[in-house]
Amino acid sequence: MVSALFPLTVKGATTTRRGKVLAGPIDLTLDGGGTCVVIGPNGAGKTSLLRMLHGTARITRGQVTWACDTETARHHQAFVFQHPVMLRRSVIENLVYPLRVRGMPRTAARQRAVDWATRIGLGHMLERHAPVLSGGEQQKLAIARALIVEPRLLFLDEPCASLDGRAMREVEEILVQAAASGTRLILSTHDMGQARRLADQVVFLLRGKVQETGLAKNFFDQPQTSQAVAFLNGDIVE
Amino acid sequence: MTDLWQGLVQAFWLVVTFDAELAEISLRSLRVTLTALVVASAIAMPLAAFLSVQRFRFRRHVVALLNALMGLPPVVVGLVVYLMLSRSGPFGVLGLLFTPTAMITAQVIIIVPLIASIAHQSLRDLWQEYHDLLISINVTRRQKIATLLWDARRALLTAGLAGFGRAIGEVGAIMIVGGNIDNATRVLTTAIALETGKGDFALALALGIVLVALAVAVNVAIHWLSRTEREGRW
Ligand SMILES: Nc1ncnc2c1ncn2[C@@H]1O[C@H](COP(=O)(O)OP(=O)(O)OP(=O)(O)O)[C@@H](O)[C@H]1O
Numbered sequence: 410m411v412s413a414l415f416p417l418t419v420k421g422a423t424t425t426r427r428g429k430v431l432a433g434p435i436d437l438t439l440d441g442g443g444t445c446v447v448i449g450p451n452g453a454g455k456t457s458l459l460r461m462l463h464g465t466a467r468i469t470r471g472q473v474t475w476a477c478d479t480e481t482a483r484h485h486q487a488f489v490f491q492h493p494v495m496l497r498r499s500v501i502e503n504l505v506y507p508l509r510v511r512g513m514p515r516t517a518a519r520q521r522a523v524d525w526a527t528r529i530g531l532g533h534m535l536e537r538h539a540p541v542l543s544g545g546e547q548q549k550l551a552i553a554r555a556l557i558v559e560p561r562l563l564f565l566d567e568p569c570a571s572l573d574g575r576a577m578r579e580v581e582e583i584l585v586q587a588a589a590s591g592t593r594l595i596l597s598t599h600d601m602g603q604a605r606r607l608a609d610q611v612v613f614l615l616r617g618k619v620q621e622t623g624l625a626k627n628f629f630d631q632p633q634t635s636q637a638v639a640f641l642n643g644d645i646v647e
Numbered sequence: 648m649t650d651l652w653q654g655l656v657q658a659f660w661l662v663v664t665f666d667a668e669l670a671e672i673s674l675r676s677l678r679v680t681l682t683a684l685v686v687a688s689a690i691a692m693p694l695a696a697f698l699s700v701q702r703f704r705f706r707r708h709v710v711a712l713l714n715a716l717m718g719l720p721p722v723v724v725g726l727v728v729y730l731m732l733s734r735s736g737p738f739g740v741l742g743l744l745f746t747p748t749a750m751i752t753a754q755v756i757i758i759v760p761l762i763a764s765i766a767h768q769s770l771r772d773l774w775q776e777y778h779d780l781l782i783s784i785n786v787t788r789r790q791k792i793a794t795l796l797w798d799a800r801r802a803l804l805t806a807g808l809a810g811f812g813r814a815i816g817e818v819g820a821i822m823i824v825g826g827n828i829d830n831a832t833r834v835l836t837t838a839i840a841l842e843t844g845k846g847d848f849a850l851a852l853a854l855g856i857v858l859v860a861l862a863v864a865v866n867v868a869i870h871w872l873s874r875t876e877r878e879g880r881w
């Protein structure tokens with residue numbers, strides 16, 4: 410039996426850097442199924458929150474508690490960064506890498522990597538050097554490289570920021586499929602259309618704090634705070 | 648002037664006819680320096696990778712020390728190695744003084760800081776790029792180091808070539824610890840020094856031609872490597 414990651418409880422979690430608070434204190438509970446979308450203006454702390462949950466930003470106060478121990482939780486997570494990090498290797502080797510790190514034999518890893526490359530439409534450029542791919546191709550590769558280990562929870566930090574309409578739809582399709590096959594998604598986005606399409610739950614961040622959170626349906630139909638109303642209207646919120 | 652001209656002509660002949668003595672000395676030089684290079688790289692490159700990924704209290708100091716050691720005068724290295732290996736020294740019983748092993752030891756000490764410093768610069772940059780990703784997928788320290796070393800292999804080759812260039816042209820240290828013994832420890836640089844002293848310019852120049860050819864080849868290779876690196880291929 411696999412241990413569950415959720416519910417996730419965040420209590421007063423804060424991350425600071427050289428004394429400056431990047432995000433927090435944040436209180437949040439994530440339970441139930443579905444995709445959680447984090448929204449908020451630039452600098453609101455979306456990236457900082459995701460990193461804190463994933464454990465790559467140091468939590469200086471408060472805590473993040475999973476249903477299982479942190480190490481197990483971490484093992485079942487993957488992260489797609491706002492700016493994709495490409496290993497200086499071929500497309501296929503980028504996909505093989507996380508599997509090899511986890512000890513999968515080379516042939517099996519390669520087979521799975523080819524499958525994923527084909528799925529994201531990069532099957533014809535397996536041997537291409539990943540850092541020379543276009544921004545959109547890199548983003549898709551980064552997502553595939555995260556999903557290839559079949560994480561139970563995937564963080565995506567603005568996964569579609571540099572994608573055109575078509576690439577965005579492709580990515581969303583991959584994400585919907587992943588969600589359908591049991592991967593929980595926590596993603597941040599600037600695109601309200603995308604937020605509406607993907608979100609089951611919304612976390613609206615402002616100045617490093619949770620301004621409003623709840624089911625997507627409620628949030629979009631009846632935002633409770635004036636800032637959320639303004640943000641959804643496309644006004645400048647500070 | 649005629650001396651020089653005659654010397655050049657003879658030197659040219661020695662090279663094209665693959666003169667036995669010239670070949671022997673050249674090969675010994677290559678053997679000593681390539682061995683030193685392999686040993687030094689095996690020490691310097693993992694060390695550089697470790698210094699890139701591992702945070703510890705005196706890391707900056709260690710890096711600064713490595714940079715400072717690059718400027719170590721080879722003659723002094725030779726002197727110290729001589730004292731260590733001489734009969735009365737701590738490693739005297741090994742009987743290594745005036746052997747190729749002694750020369751390799753000196754060359755290793757001279758080029759480890761050089762290779763480590765150059766390698767560290769590229770590995771640190773690469774680590775900045777990879778940091779978030781590798782932390783996120785939970786790689787072990789060994790895996791981090793292996794990944795950096797593999798993905799920076801071109802830069803490491805450049806570092807290695809720089810070390811080779813430094814070692815093959817070095818004369819002071821290996822003269823002291825090797826003793827420039829005919830058929831045993833005579834290499835390109837020490838032979839040139841000796842033949843020049845004796846006035847046999849032909850052999851000295853021939854040896855010089857080989858040495859220069861090696862040095863040029865190394866620099867061409869470094870140049871080519873750094874160009875392909877910028878193009879991001881390979
Ligand atoms: N490494 C850092 N050092 C100092 N300040 C930082 C650092 N990283 C982030 N910050 C600051 O912390 C705040 C939150 O940043 P964060 O990246 O989490 O915002 P964000 O919501 O992801 O913004 P964006 O939409 O632009 O990606 C910002 O004010 C930012 O300037």
Ligand SMILES: [Mg+2]
Nearest residue numbers: 455456491566
């Ligand atoms: Mg961000």
